Amino acid sequence: MRIDIISVVPDLIKSPFEGSIMQRAIKKGFVDVHFHNLREYSTNNYKKVDDYQYGGGAGMVMMVEPIDKCISKLKSERDYDDIIYMSPDGERLDQRQANHLSLKGNLMILCGHYKGVDQRVRDLFITKEISIGDYVLSGGELGAAVLCDAIIRLIPGVLGDETSALTDCFQDNLLSPPIYTRPAEYKGHKVPDILLSGHKQKVEEWRDEKALERTKALRPDILDN
Numbered sequence: 636m637r638i639d640i641i642s643v644v645p646d647l648i649k650s651p652f653e654g655s656i657m658q659r660a661i662k663k664g665f666v667d668v669h670f671h672n673l674r675e676y677s678t679n680n681y682k683k684v685d686d687y688q689y690g691g692g693a694g695m696v697m698m699v700e701p702i703d704k705c706i707s708k709l710k711s712e713r714d715y716d717d718i719i720y721m722s723p724d725g726e727r728l729d730q731r732q733a734n735h736l737s738l739k740g741n742l743m744i745l746c747g748h749y750k751g752v753d754q755r756v757r758d759l760f761i762t763k764e765i766s767i768g769d770y771v772l773s774g775g776e777l778g779a780a781v782l783c784d785a786i787i788r789l790i791p792g793v794l795g796d797e798t799s800a801l802t803d804c805f806q807d808n809l810l811s812p813p814i815y816t817r818p819a820e821y822k823g824h825k826v827p828d829i830l831l832s833g834h835k836q837k838v839e840e841w842r843d844e845k846a847l848e849r850t851k852a853l854r855p856d857i858l859d860n
């Protein structure tokens with residue numbers, strides 16, 4: 636997979652890719668991530684990429700021309716499965732969407748800033764709009780990092796233990812069961828006996844039961860799906 640990320644502050648987004656699973660996925664060649672500084676596509680002497688809103692009102696708007704130049708250059712080099720705009724009014728990111736995107740070949744992600752992008756950018760180039768939740772961030776960079784993390788860990792082969800993503804929350808419309816590691820007892824709090832029993836099938840049954848219990852208590856809404 637290849638991911639191209641377009642931003643006015645690309646330095647803001649680089650560090651999440653420099654450690655842990657995302658770094659490993661890049662090093663092992665499962666994903667290739669490229670950052671593009673939108674200012675390099677500005678035709679303005681001051682590298683300006685934003686301007687005042689037509690009709691008045693607070694907040695600057697990202698201009699269509701530099702974004703067009705950047706996106707068109709990338710599109711001339713390869714085909715993209717999706718050109719994603721991070722936006723609070725986009726489709727809310729969930730595990731189903733992450734699974735779906737993890738199977739793609741080339742993705743482009745546009746991070747907004749200031750008041751957002753000129754509507755014509757969305758009309759002309761964007762194929763998918765994604766929100767990471769019902770709150771407003773200062774820019775799309777952190778959202779793009781969240782999206783990439785959710786996608787990249789699902790690319791087959793990225794996680795060391797192949798099955799570990801399958802037992803994560805949301806994969807079966809269920810939350811994960813409780814997990815424990817050593818010691819078996821800590822300050823009087825014991826690990827459930829069943830997990831120490833060595834009885835694989837019973838452990839699985841216990842986990843299924845706890846996952847269902849937890850989901851009913853905390854997120855009954857996802858069970859309905």
Ligand code: SAH
Binds near residue numbers: 722
């Ligand atoms: N005026 C816009 C918010 C702009 S915030 C509005 O009210 O809808 C600036 C940028 O941050 C946006 O262009 C978008 O790229 C990003 N952003 C903000 N909140 C986000 C969210 N919840 N999910 C994804 N991106 C978000």
